[in-house]
Amino acid sequence: MENEVERESGSMIFSDEELIEVSGLKKGRDFIEVTCGCTSHRYGDAVGKLRVFSNGDLEITCECTPGCNEDKLTPAAFEKHSGRETARKWKNNVWVIVNGEKVSLSKTALLKYYNQASKNANGTNRSHNGRVCHRDEFVRCSRCNKERRFRLRTKEECRIHHDALADVNWKCSDLPYDRITCDDEEERASRRVYRGCTRSPTCKGCTSCVCFGCEICRFTDCSCQTCIDFTRNAKV
Numbered sequence: 001m002e003n004e005v006e007r008e009s010g011s012m013i014f015s016d017e018e019l020i021e022v023s024g025l026k027k028g029r030d031f032i033e034v035t036c037g038c039t040s041h042r043y044g045d046a047v048g049k050l051r052v053f054s055n056g057d058l059e060i061t062c063e064c065t066p067g068c069n070e071d072k073l074t075p076a077a078f079e080k081h082s083g084r085e086t087a088r089k090w091k092n093n094v095w096v097i098v099n100g101e102k103v104s105l106s107k108t109a110l111l112k113y114y115n116q117a118s119k120n121a122n123g124t125n126r127s128h129n130g131r132v133c134h135r136d137e138f139v140r141c142s143r144c145n146k147e148r149r150f151r152l153r154t155k156e157e158c159r160i161h162h163d164a165l166a167d168v169n170w171k172c173s174d175l176p177y178d179r180i181t182c183d184d185e186e187e188r189a190s191r192r193v194y195r196g197c198t199r200s201p202t203c204k205g206c207t208s209c210v211c212f213g214c215e216i217c218r219f220t221d222c223s224c225q226t227c228i229d230f231t232r233n234a235k236v
Helices: 075-081 112-124 155-164 227-235
Strands: 033-040 044-053 058-062 094-100 100-104 137-140 147-150
Touching: 033 075, 058 075, 075 094, 094 137, 137 155, 155 227
Parallel strands: none
Antiparallel strands: 033 044, 033 094, 044 058, 094 100, 137 147
16 A cells, blocks of 8 residues: 555545656645646636545645745635636636646546545535535634634534534634644635635635534534434434
8 A cells, every 4th residue: 555545444545547647746644735726817827735635625725926825725716816717617727737737637536536525415414405515614712812714524523613612712722633823823814715615715605505404513412402403303
């Protein structure tokens, strides 16, 4: 397995053939990172680093200019940030470099786990109109009063946010997956508007990204009212 990227469960594997000649390849514990970009006819190429996580999540750190601090962007948000004229087609517009050529994400193997995660979500994680939901949410630190981002793509991430929201003494250092302290800067307002909605990158809340309760974000072992109501209704 030395030449493969695999998550701990062993169910996600990128073979050498799938990653051959992909520029900027780095391998982390639960992700791979590659060079990516998006081309605007007006502004030219905006480049960045794309991380593909073991659960299918996609996250881009923009490097369009030396002073750009935009990170943890969804591909759709990166597409818009780049100034691409025909936005909302990020699978075709965001590219990686393979063997020296720009290749759309849709033509690579990098989306297969994203697509699988979306397919699974369609069956288990829906709002009342049947659409996939769970946008990023924020919780305010009880010590520094800064808001911190929570990604809600998996049941584990939803539980972390759920427990933090219920803890009146929650603080920055309690985040298990980001090494953040109260001394770290709060996300800029221009960045906080990007919350992972599949319909619109800057959505303020709609039926595509706001969940009203599902088996991913409600927990049978929790005694809060929302979880109790969901468990009761699920049994009906």
